[in-house]
Amino acid sequence: MSLTHTDQNGHAHMVDVSAKTDSARVARASGRVRAAPATLALICDNGLKKGDVLAVARIAAIQAAKKCWELIPLCHQIPLSGVTVEFELDHDNGTIHIQAQCKTTAPTGVEMEALTAVSVAGLTLYDMCKAVDRGMSIDTVRLETKSGGAGGDWHRGAQA
Template sequence: MSTLSHVNAQGEASMVDVTEKAVTQRQARAQGFITMKAETLALISDGQMPKGDVLAVARIAGIQAAKQCANLIPLCHPLMLSKVAVDFEIDHANRRIAITSLCKLAGQTGVEMEALTAVSVAALTLFDMCKAVDPGMQIDGIRVLEKQGGKTGHWQSEAADD
């Protein structure tokens, strides 16, 4: 088993030293879902949610969250993101919204945590803005879909639960 990268020789939490790592183009895509009543999904897709355009607000929240990742997760490096995108796909058949994020940079460490944070906060924002109409919504399936760059190169999820 490999050693844990966020623990030093004394067993204490430690930020990984990336000083000697090469700067490479890196990107990560993540996805998650929020499931709700069909009526709630119709209100969102028709732009009739009482709090306004919830998808626009959730998009901004997700982008902002990716930029704040190092402030939220203690051992994450603060990164100079060059691109953050958050997108939504309404799936009426399954009564859910798929949330995807893309984060990019040229740097010494990956952007998986930023992509996951973007999806998570976008989902939480949708929940917050719709909870008065549908408090039983469920957030799930948050995962990394793909990452590129660094010494491990290209990695893609094998799960096909899209």
């Protein structure tokens, strides 16, 4: 087993995928923002009056997915064919759950695009709430499922 993104000397390269053919691919990632109850209440209130808070985070996430190749140095430029981002407020546990799904038809997968969308959604929520709650944290950003491509499908629960 060895790292794919470095050569035998340990030097970084963009992995050659020229021999791979395009296939339909989907990846879904998730994460959560932990916040104080009062912060969650403010986000909820903003939503009740048709506010922009979750919309801003959703747009930031979609745009970040499209810019993944620019942020992550060795990522390929993948044309996304669809992105969705969902939020769920969990007042009991003081968390905002984030889910992002990305699709493409390409020679390589969109896991990084989905993970980037989740991370930037979390960062954007932090930004908009930081004046009232600097102690927030972004947690458990991880891949949930991926499908398509020669590597086959992967589901978090099924890995054991």
